[in-house]
Amino acid sequence: GVSLLIDETALEEAAIYMSDANGVGGLCWLHSHVIDPSLHTYQSALNITHALQEGHVHLAKEVTVVGLHLFGEDTVYPILVAPTCKSEDAGDMETVLTLVTNAYKDTGSPAIVGPLWSIATDGDALRCKAGHKLFVKNKIPISSDLFGILSNLPGLNMFTGNDMVTLDFDFKHVFKHK
Numbered sequence: 001g002v003s004l005l006i007d008e009t010a011l012e013e014a015a016i017y018m019s020d021a022n023g024v025g026g027l028c029w030l031h032s033h034v035i036d037p038s039l040h041t042y043q044s045a046l047n048i049t050h051a052l053q054e055g056h057v058h059l060a061k062e063v064t065v066v067g068l069h070l071f072g073e074d075t076v077y078p079i080l081v082a083p084t085c086k087s088e089d090a091g092d093m094e095t096v097l098t099l100v101t102n103a104y105k106d107t108g109s110p111a112i113v114g115p116l117w118s119i120a121t122d123g124d125a126l127r128c129k130a131g132h133k134l135f136v137k138n139k140i141p142i143s144s145d146l147f148g149i150l151s152n153l154p155g156l157n158m159f160t161g162n163d164m165v166t167l168d169f170d171f172k173h174v175f176k177h178k
Contacts, residue, residue: 001115001117002118002121003120005068006097006120006127010062019079026059029082029084030088034057062083063173066096067079072107079100079104080096083112101116131152134161135165135166136161137161146164
């Protein structure tokens with residue numbers, strides 16, 4: 001089985017030139033759609049600068065990273081890196097989680113790599129809210145092989161998302177919040 005691990009890491013808050021794309025990188029994913037990051041002309045650079053100065057688009061403060069982890073292996077395979085200005089809400093995070101889980105399914109990965117078993121995060125409030133909405137909504141059906149085992153464990157959360165994907169939290173972060 002597979003777990004998708006999600007966390008953020010610090011990023012130098014700066015625009016960068018990406019020569020392969022002839023464009024500007026380092027802009028937040030949430031607002032970068034309001035500009036054309038390509039540098040076709042000098043005016044293109046001025047337009048990007050103006051959008052940054054006016055606050056229509058932002059430099060990323062952190063980067064959200066999603067990695068794919070196969071149970072039984074020590075390796076994590078990065079599958080998404082999204083620069084963030086930290087202004088997303090829970091709905092935006094739901095969009096990211098849905099995009100990633102749907103992409104995993106739609107590419108045929110469950111048959112090749114293994115089924116998606118869990119989404120694991122550090123306990124960030126936005127990811128918690130989005131995760132609970134998406135992955136703590138369906139009670140494990142009584143017909144499931146797991147039901148007979150898990151139903152006898154008092155206090156265990158018996159709710160999952162679609163396809164029985166569970167929401168997990170890094171235990172170190174859970175203990176920090178207590």
